[in-house]
Amino acid sequence: MLLLTSFLQQINIEEKIQNAPDKGYEIGVFIGSMLPFVALVLIAYSIYIYNKKKNQ
Numbered sequence: 001m002l003l004l005t006s007f008l009q010q011i012n013i014e015e016k017i018q019n020a021p022d023k024g025y026e027i028g029v030f031i032g033s034m035l036p037f038v039a040l041v042l043i044a045y046s047i048y049i050y051n052k053k054k055n056q
Contacts, residue, residue, distance in 0.1 A: 013029060013033050016029050017029055
């Protein structure tokens, strides 16, 4: 299910970039698509650091 959702999301991003009015819109779509992954990485790293300090 996740793979199907990811595949459908990729199609929408490519479609949005093709129909973009200018370069600024393309950059915004790229940042908007990467932001959730960056947020998850930061949350995971902060949990890792918290648990590492807690165990010492």
